[in-house]
Amino acid sequence: MTLQQLKPISNLLKATKFWQENYIILREFKHFRRIAILALLFTFTAAAFEGFGVGFLLAFLQSLTDPQAEPIQTGIRWVDVWFLGINASTTDRLYRVSGLILLVTLLRTGFTYLGQVYSEITNHSLADRLRKRLFEQFQAVSLQYFAKTRSGELVNSLTSEINQVSLAFGITAFLIIRGSTLIAYLISMLLLSWQLTLISVMLFALLSAAITTLLGRVREASFEWTKAAGSYASIALEFINGIRTVQAFATQDFERERFYAASSRFKKAAIKGLAASSSVEPLAEGGATAILVGILLLAFATLIPQGQLNPAVLLTFLFVLFRLMPIVRQMNGSRAQISSFQGPLSSIKELLRTDNKPYLIDGQLQFMGLKRAIEFVSVDFGYDANNLVLQNITLTIKKGTTTALVGASGAGKSTLADLIPRFYDPTAGQILVDGIDLRDLKINSLRRQLAVVSQDTFIFNTSVRNNIAYGTENADEKAILQAAKLANAWEFIRELPEGFDTQLGDRGVRLSGGQRQRIAIARALLRDPEILILDEATSALDSVSERLIQESIEKLSQGRTVIAIAHRLSTIVRADKVVVLEAGRIVEQGAYKDLLEQRGKLWKYHQMQHELGQVG
């Protein structure tokens, strides 16, 4: 069967509610559909052999219990003569049929094995695709999304929830595998005795209805469980990330309460979920045993005395029923498990949705470098629509100049700077680069010409060398060394146990604030950006580090267009333009000297800072 011939089947599938609800995940199967189809083919072949096995078993039992009766035949002459040995002696027939049973069993187990392996491959390929899709999603959404979402929940989704979703699909595959065996058995049962089959099916249907009601509760409990797990992960991550603050503020008791409460909520939700899902199997098992006993009694009381059933058929029927019962039980257990994965499933589906998240739409034009100026034209911005953080910003930043942003904490300096690399888009107004709207430029072509040096530079868990070369392709050793020297970082790198090869971050050496900043400066120097965004450190450094950093920042700033979130008087004095922000509005802008002469906001600000002995 070619993939083209499967089209009608896939169209039928797409019309189902199951497809529509899970479309966002199911469409991933197209990337490994051949493997998925092979898994199904192997599974169905194994089921077919299961059916043949039952037929041969009946032939065997009949030859054993009633050797005089007409041997069971398939109607295919050569099969009946050669394999079933209808013309041979009873003993010979028994040998041949036993051989057939053995052969069919071997083939069945072989195909079952292949079916399982291929469905596992399908399953893990799905998890892999989903992880990568989520990664792409997180890369594509605007930073605004992350400002509103708890990172612990996102980490939980990327790790544990994805696994649960892939497990849910693994179990679905298992249900298909077991379901096809079940069908093979049902067909065999119908051929053996339609009366007994009818009664069994009716009783099992009743049992299944009872289980379905129970599954509703399992599903509900699973949503609570997912919520509790996400919230726990979030609190745990916050606790680990904030451990220094927790200890410094002696808030261990407060954090303990929060952590314990989250952990207990998690425990309670998990117990509730597991209690609900675990009640399914015992119910299924008890019910199935009762059904089996009922059928036995019925057969002995009516069908056998009336001659409608011979003992060989009853024995085979019972054999099939015995084989069938664990399958029904496992299938019900699996249904319970799938229900308990509804929470993670819907959370992953929610994360994959693209219609309810903010995205930065990439532009078409290549940024070829700044020629004249960056202009803000009546720019408004708010992290949410009804709360503007920047209002009516009109500002020109000329190429090659340094612009210092000054203002009280929370005035909007960082937010204004964040609009230039398009971390966020303006809510109203425009930002123009040489007359072209920032939104029309290819984001990466713009960002490649830009470096941000900030006080909270992220140091990756890798070597010093890789940390400096981060974001610069094909950086050679000489250039890295030169950048480190210019950034005044070489002095301390040289002292590290393995120099440039020393591992930094979690697994290695921890750097001081000033050292981190010098790594950031070296990183920016190597990148050689045209536009530099400088978020000066507010934290006080010792005078030596301060001077070293100051010096390297001056080197870094030479010949570039610099936007500095300025806390140091030296930066403000050197700036070509000073922009004073107050509650998201520009209240003054101009040359430092001119503004001081005007005795306006900057002057007042300056006076105040002088009294405190600082500028920032």
Ligand SMILES: Nc1ncnc2c1ncn2[C@@H]1O[C@H](COP(=O)(O)OP(=O)(O)OP(=O)(O)O)[C@@H](O)[C@H]1O
């Ligand atoms: N991710 C965010 N989500 C929502 N609001 C934010 C976010 N980041 C900043 N804000 C808010 O925007 C306003 C401006 O913040 P911003 O960080 O730009 O100020 P700032 O002048 O740089 O302050 P500081 O000097 O303290 O860094 C503040 O009221 C702040 O609460």
